[in-house]
Amino acid sequence: MLLVYIARRILWAIPLLFAVSLIAFALITAPPGDYLTTFAATLAQSGDVVDEARLDALRERYGFDQPFIIQYFRWIGGVLQGDFGISFEWQQPVSQLIWERMALSVTLALATLMFTWAMALPIGIYSAVRKYSIGDYFFTTIGFIGLATPNFLFALVLMYVAVVHFGSDVSGLFSEQYQDAPWSLAKMGDLAAHIWIPVIILGTSATASLVRIMRANLLDELHRPYVTTARAKGLSEWRLILKYPVRIAINPFISTIGWAFPQLISGAVITAFVLSLPTSGPLMLQALLAQDMYLAGAFILLLCCLSIVGMLVSDILLAVIDPRIRFR
Amino acid sequence: MRQDTASDTFTPKGRGLARLMLGAAILPLMAFSTAAQDATGQAPSLAAMVDAGNLPPVAERVGDEPEVVNPLNEVGAYGGDLRIYLRGSSDHNHILRVVGPQGLVRWDPQYTEIVPNVAERVEVTEGGRVFTFHLRDGMKWSDGAPFTADDVMFNVEDLVLNEEFAPTPPRYTSGGEPMQVEKLDDYTVRFTFKEPYGDFLAELASPLGQHPVLYAKHYCSQFLPAYNSDGLAALIEENGATDWQNLFLQKCGDLEIPARWGNPERPTLDPWVISEPYVGGATRVVMTRNPYFWQIDTEGNQLPYIDQVVAPIDQDVESLILSVMGGNVDFGLRHIDPPANRPVLAQNREKGDYDFFEAKSTGGTDMSISLNLTHKDPEKRALFREKDFRVALSLGMDRQEIIDTVMLGQGEPWQQGPFEDHPYHHEQIATQFLEHDPEQANALLDGLGLERGEDGIRRMANGDPVRFQVDVIPTFDPTWVDSLQLIEQQWAEIGVDMEINPMERTFFYERTSNSNDHDAAVWRATQSWVAGQIPQMLVPVHHDSRYGIAWKDWYLSGGEKGEEPPASIKKRLELYDAARGMTDAEERRQAMLEIAQIAADEFETIGVSQALPTYGIVKNDLMNVPESMPSSWYYPTPSPTLPQTWFWKSE
Numbered sequence: 001m002l003l004v005y006i007a008r009r010i011l012w013a014i015p016l017l018f019a020v021s022l023i024a025f026a027l028i029t030a031p032p033g034d035y036l037t038t039f040a041a042t043l044a045q046s047g048d049v050v051d052e053a054r055l056d057a058l059r060e061r062y063g064f065d066q067p068f069i070i071q072y073f074r075w076i077g078g079v080l081q082g083d084f085g086i087s088f089e090w091q092q093p094v095s096q097l098i099w100e101r102m103a104l105s106v107t108l109a110l111a112t113l114m115f116t117w118a119m120a121l122p123i124g125i126y127s128a129v130r131k132y133s134i135g136d137y138f139f140t141t142i143g144f145i146g147l148a149t150p151n152f153l154f155a156l157v158l159m160y161v162a163v164v165h166f167g168s169d170v171s172g173l174f175s176e177q178y179q180d181a182p183w184s185l186a187k188m189g190d191l192a193a194h195i196w197i198p199v200i201i202l203g204t205s206a207t208a209s210l211v212r213i214m215r216a217n218l219l220d221e222l223h224r225p226y227v228t229t230a231r232a233k234g235l236s237e238w239r240l241i242l243k244y245p246v247r248i249a250i251n252p253f254i255s256t257i258g259w260a261f262p263q264l265i266s267g268a269v270i271t272a273f274v275l276s277l278p279t280s281g282p283l284m285l286q287a288l289l290a291q292d293m294y295l296a297g298a299f300i301l302l303l304c305c306l307s308i309v310g311m312l313v314s315d316i317l318l319a320v321i322d323p324r325i326r327f328r
Numbered sequence: 329m330r331q332d333t334a335s336d337t338f339t340p341k342g343r344g345l346a347r348l349m350l351g352a353a354i355l356p357l358m359a360f361s362t363a364a365q366d367a368t369g370q371a372p373s374l375a376a377m378v379d380a381g382n383l384p385p386v387a388e389r390v391g392d393e394p395e396v397v398n399p400l401n402e403v404g405a406y407g408g409d410l411r412i413y414l415r416g417s418s419d420h421n422h423i424l425r426v427v428g429p430q431g432l433v434r435w436d437p438q439y440t441e442i443v444p445n446v447a448e449r450v451e452v453t454e455g456g457r458v459f460t461f462h463l464r465d466g467m468k469w470s471d472g473a474p475f476t477a478d479d480v481m482f483n484v485e486d487l488v489l490n491e492e493f494a495p496t497p498p499r500y501t502s503g504g505e506p507m508q509v510e511k512l513d514d515y516t517v518r519f520t521f522k523e524p525y526g527d528f529l530a531e532l533a534s535p536l537g538q539h540p541v542l543y544a545k546h547y548c549s550q551f552l553p554a555y556n557s558d559g560l561a562a563l564i565e566e567n568g569a570t571d572w573q574n575l576f577l578q579k580c581g582d583l584e585i586p587a588r589w590g591n592p593e594r595p596t597l598d599p600w601v602i603s604e605p606y607v608g609g610a611t612r613v614v615m616t617r618n619p620y621f622w623q624i625d626t627e628g629n630q631l632p633y634i635d636q637v638v639a640p641i642d643q644d645v646e647s648l649i650l651s652v653m654g655g656n657v658d659f660g661l662r663h664i665d666p667p668a669n670r671p672v673l674a675q676n677r678e679k680g681d682y683d684f685f686e687a688k689s690t691g692g693t694d695m696s697i698s699l700n701l702t703h704k705d706p707e708k709r710a711l712f713r714e715k716d717f718r719v720a721l722s723l724g725m726d727r728q729e730i731i732d733t734v735m736l737g738q739g740e741p742w743q744q745g746p747f748e749d750h751p752y753h754h755e756q757i758a759t760q761f762l763e764h765d766p767e768q769a770n771a772l773l774d775g776l777g778l779e780r781g782e783d784g785i786r787r788m789a790n791g792d793p794v795r796f797q798v799d800v801i802p803t804f805d806p807t808w809v810d811s812l813q814l815i816e817q818q819w820a821e822i823g824v825d826m827e828i829n830p831m832e833r834t835f836f837y838e839r840t841s842n843s844n845d846h847d848a849a850v851w852r853a854t855q856s857w858v859a860g861q862i863p864q865m866l867v868p869v870h871h872d873s874r875y876g877i878a879w880k881d882w883y884l885s886g887g888e889k890g891e892e893p894p895a896s897i898k899k900r901l902e903l904y905d906a907a908r909g910m911t912d913a914e915e916r917r918q919a920m921l922e923i924a925q926i927a928a929d930e931f932e933t934i935g936v937s938q939a940l941p942t943y944g945i946v947k948n949d950l951m952n953v954p955e956s957m958p959s960s961w962y963y964p965t966p967s968p969t970l971p972q973t974w975f976w977k978s979e
Contacts (some may be wrong), residue, residue, distance in 0.1 A: 016667035041833040042418045043584070044872075048961050049862065050584060051536055052871055052884070061573065086570055089417055089588040090608040091578040097608040151898055156646065163654040171647060172611060172640075179604075180373030196496055219369045273643040278611045282643050286417045291834065295608075 002319065006312070013308045017301070021079075024300040025072045028293050034064040034089045035291045042290070064089060075297060078258045085294035087287070101280040104173060108279055110200075111195055113260050115203040117253065123207075124214025125246060128165045128222065132326045139211065145311060146208035152270040157302045159275070170197050198275055202268045206256075210221045220247035247321075254317050262311025361380035367394055369629030371406040374619050383619060384472070387629050389807045394630075397973060400437075400952040403625050404633040404975030409641040410950075411658045413648050414613060414641045414908070420586040420606060420962075422662050423613065424535060426637060428967030429583075429817040430597040430689050431538040432461055433529050435968045437528045439690070439958040442529050444623075446475075446541050454711050456524035456911035465516040468620040469544045469595035477511040482545035484519075488551060493573060494582075499531040502909065507638055511922045526911040530859030534962045536583060537860075543580050544595040551576040589613065597622070599632040599972035612640040623972060632972030649673070652945055655680040659953070659974075661687055661944030661965065667736075668806065672770055673945060682945045688958035689939035691746035691856035695808055696865060696935045697721075699800060702878035707788055708796065708847060711776075715931055720763040720772040722934045724822040725815055729764075731937050733915075739937035745924060746856040747938065754921055757928035778823070783923030786823040795825040799840055808850050811936060841871035849874040854939045854960070857920050859908075861962050866920075866927045867904045868897060875932045900926050946969045949977045 036059050040050045046243040059065055063074065078085055084094035127136040172179075176191045221227065222245055230240045269281035276282075280299070287295040370378070370386040377383040414422055428434070434445040447461040450874070465687060467475045487493050489506055491658065496506050503522035510518050519540075521528070531537045549555040551563065553572055560572055581588030589606040600615035615637040623631040640656075642648050645663050652660055653676040663858045664673070666688065678682060699718060703709040711717055716939035727741035742763040746752045778786035778794055786794040802809045814829045819826045840846040851872055868876035869883055879897055881890025893901070900923045907919035946953045952974050959965045 005684075031834060033834040033842070037837045037842070038834045039418065040871075041801075041837050044423060045833065048421045048584070048964075049536070051497055053495050053497055054582075054584075086568070086574060089586060089609060090590065091574060091585065092590075092608060096568060100609040157649065159650055163650050171642070174611075223935075224909065274647065276642050276647060278609065282416070283609060290417060 007168070008317065009198070009312050009315075012262060013312075017304060020304040021076055021297075021301050024304070025075060025110070025293075025297055028066070028288070028291070028296050028300070028304055029068055029071065031291065033061070033291065034059070035293060037290045038066065038289070039089075055115070063309075071293075075294060079298075079301070080240065081262070084298045087292050087295040089287075089290055089292045089295070094295050097295060098280065098298060098302065101278060101283055103274065104277075105279040105281070107191075108173075108195065108198060108277070111199045111261060112202045112206070115199050115207045119203070119207045120210035120214060121250075124211045124249075125218060125241065127211065128215045128218035128249075129241060131219065143208035143211050146204040147212075149205070150270075151201055151205060151268055152274045154204065155271050155274045158201065171274075173198070185298055191226075198262065198277055201271055201275070210253065217249035217252065221248055238295075251318065251322060254321060255314050257317060258310040258314035261306040261313070346443070365626045367628050367630055369624075369627065370506075371617060371630070371635065373635070374617075376632075377619075386443045388466075389468060389472075389620045390622050390624055390630055391464050391468060393464040393466065395448075396626060397623050397631060397970060398626050399973040400969070402623065402951065402953060403627050403629065404431045404952060404973060405978055406629075406633050406635070406975075408634055408636045408976040409636045409638045409658075410641045410971065411656060412560055412637060413657055413660065414606070414639045414665075415645060415648060415663050416641065416643045417608070418586065418643075419662075420534075420589055421584065423589050423606065423615075423639065424584075425662070425964045425967055426659075426971055427598045427600060427615065428971070429535040429538045429964070430541070431532050432540055433533045435533050435963055437954065437957070437969045439960070439963050439968070442533050443532075448530070452911070456526050456528075457521050458841035458910065459519040459521075459528060460512070461517050461519070464518070464622060465515055467597075467622045469546075469597065470601045470620055471544075471547075471595040472620055473544065473546050473595060475541075475544075475597065476514045477517045477544045478514075479543070480540050481509060481511050481515045482549060483540050483543055486549070487543065488539050488553060493576070497536070499528075499537060500539070502528075505858040510891050516748065524909040524911055526916060527859040527908040532729075534860045536774070538583055541597060542583065547593070547595050548576070548580040551579055599623070600637050603636075610641060612638065614638050616757075621704070621972070631970075634972075652676075652682070653680055653841040655682070655947075657682075657945065658947045658950055659944070659966070659971075660946075661685075661942070661959070665942035665944055666806070667940070667942070670943060673943075680945075681949075682947050684943040685953060685957040685964060686941050687944055687945050688941045688956055689749055689854050690861075690958055690963075691752075692744050692852075692854040692865075692939050693742050693937060694805065694852050694854065694938040695745060695811060695850060696846055696853040696941045697850055697936075698865075698873075698875035698932065699796075699934075700844070700846050700877070701932060702844060702864060703847065703873050704844065707790055709793065711788060711794070712848075714776055716772045716776055718931050718934065719761050719822065720769040720818065720822060722931070723763065723765045723769040723772070724819050724824070725934070726764040726818050727762060727936055730811050730814050733814060734807050735937060735940070736838075738940055741936070742854075743935040744853050744933060751917060752857050752920060752924075754924040754928065757924045760928060761931065764818075766822055773822060773824075780823050784820070784823055785825045790863060793825055794823065795827065797829040798848045798850060799828045799831060799836055799846045800850040801833045801836045804831065805852070812850065837871075839872050844877040846874065852939070853933065853935065855926070859916070861960075863904070863920070863923075865933050866892070867900045867902070871889035871905065873932045896926055896930050951975050951977050 036055050040055060043050050044103060055134045086092065087094050087097055090097060115303060123139050127139050130136055157169050173191055173194050174187070175190050181187055227240065227245060228242060269285050272281040273285055282298040284296065287299060296300050367387045367390040374386070378385055394872050396680070410424065412426055432445060432447040432448055433442050433450065436443050446463070448464045449462050453459040453460065463477060469475050488500055489496055500507050500526040505522040508520040512518055551560070551572060553560055564572060564575050567575055567578060569578055576840060577585065580594055581590065581592050586606055592602045592605055596618070599618055599621050601618045603616045604610070604612060604614035606613045617632055617635055621631055625631060642651065648664055649669055649672065651657050652664060652673060668884050691970060699712040701709070701712055703712060729741040731737060743758055743760060743762065745758045746753050773786060778788065781787050781793065788794060800808050800812060807831055809828060816826050816828060840849045851874060854867065855861055855863055857863045857866065864870035864873040866878040870880065871877070873880050876893065876897065878891035879893035882892055884900055903919050903923050907916050910916040910919060942959060954969050957966055957969050
């Protein structure tokens, strides 16, 4: 039953991906101008002058003067054969550029997810069970601040305070001596020493919203008759709460796994941009800003794939954890 | 502390004669005394390698004829890093500006004369048609391979003149024909043009003129079909390239693309060579000293003094400012110099242990409004082409109010062109129609038959209101939009309805430079019209000539595209082509002034205020950095001040 369900979902993903790639490519080429216009504009902004004849020659070489649909089929044809094209900006193959940054993106996304869960789960349960206590108000206040503050602003403030008052630099994921060093235990340690800042910055708002969701869901469950029954039967309070209502209230956590997949790439683009994190977010933003079509297109295609896979995984997990979904 | 010797050399006052040479591409260039100095000193790290037998001795490395450089203030000491920065992607030209375009010739620190660089000397003969470059005997690429005339031949014949690689840039042609190059001996090459080409050396000194010595033949030839027909396909496959052109750019770069700094294996002639490359995903770029660099100081020490150039990549300008404040930047001008940042940079001088240096504008104005004289709408075109209309707009502007309100009182009303102390200064084009005279402006507009309607807005002959949009990129210069808001009110008083049309930069380029759909546009016009610069506000020769994009297309396509310009423009284009060929400085100056006179009589663009100097930051202990330097891409700041002679004061 489950296998058929999975197979059907995967088959549906194929036309979806095709449609998405067409829309993505159309969106990328929709703004006026092309990579070379942006290139000329970027250089002009810094007072540099670009060679006009070279621009025209490159425009022809890259095929920017071709109609949209020809450009699209050229691109998607390559993608189907595993060739994502080259990045105009870096002259490097797109696939190489994307994979270079993936490992750190995955690490950061996983660490953030762990942090969010580790914080949100106990706090959410606590605020539901001890509704309107001092602790609940405290966490609620913090939660609303966390929700209301944009991550990148939080990052900027933190950076400013660190530089002005402590004379230290909180941006990046590595100390200077480890930046381009090969991987070693010391470098891992260095990463661990740096990663908690972006993790906290990225995790606060997600934590806050999960706390709210957990609290609300749990509050709904706590007054159900089965809770009263279990309590009447003499089950210890914590065991009762963790075993029954929490299991139902936890569904949103599982659903967020679906969202976590695309977050691997697009996670907190602006925050990573501000903090100069060597993850894929800033590279994607730059590719979009620079109209570096093939690089941006590959990113968006990858995002869609990950979203589809992520949703599939979370649906399967939900079915596994929640028997009500499985037997529906 | 840095001494003040630089500031008077940079003051052009009283240096009219020297400044006259600005246009003088053709001067009998003085060769630096070559035999006077032997290379004896070198960085400790290199000395250790020599002792260990891993590197030839320094005298051998710099060759028989190294350039002897006289450092600005004093002979320096070896060691230390120079920390700069890069802003995200496409900031490769920052590296270029610091490392320097190591072309055959370069500008001197004052931006007044062209001096030999990679070439040891050059002879210009046959009235400026023939350029004979004498290279430096025994000079080496950064990997130790000899640099000879064959490298120049390779660059010119196999790349510059190779249409399959890229079209030949116009700066290597004259009279419609590309230059000819011949090898006289291992260290002598001769470039021959069809017609006299006085500006050629200035073109070579600009960052876009490095082509003849950009690529090392022994390395880059492996990516060309002519040299590696058998192995090329495998190399393309191996590197995931699409074709050999892409592979070549990936491995050897081009003048102005990031990939130029992306391959540590590529041999160069630069003072520092890439060790941590500028590639997608990089978080910093590091360059280390070139052990074969071909310049020495007056005491025979091989340059550069500084071991490494380190450039962390920050994604946005605010983080750059934070780095400067935190004292993590040793030299900075690019991106951080808008006036809005000055207070916060000044406030943190002590904490960051840095001070300001001045980056002087070469002339002209920071803000120039061009009406589209080749507008697609015939009504608007006819209106914009009335000189009286443009004069009225200029007279209707209260420049002093703009300067006082937007520019904090700094600046002086100015139309365009070099400042008073420059030999190319043309009084009329710079200072005509600057006064605020609404009465006269109204009279001129009345004279054109533009009657005011009930709403106070004037009407054109067909009854449409005199209304147009000024396109502007707000992110380029925040004062542009602020100034336009005042101008909008000022013009409303003379019955002209101007709308500010802020837009994203790519859209702006597309609309104004490519498709010619704009009514009017704002751009900067910081220029002194000397050789090597593109005087786009005098003659429509560049996509920044937004008053006559269709004329520019006509000129650049040789009459095939665009629109035939009127006599005044044609005359200027002819004069401009002639001026580029002139070998006599005074003659060229007269030609440019004649162009300026015609442009002044036509009055195509409307300027606001003199271009202000900006300020960069330099660490207090970083020596030999001048207190003032010209700020220009064509110079390009700061490389002619020779960062390879900068050094750290030892405690």
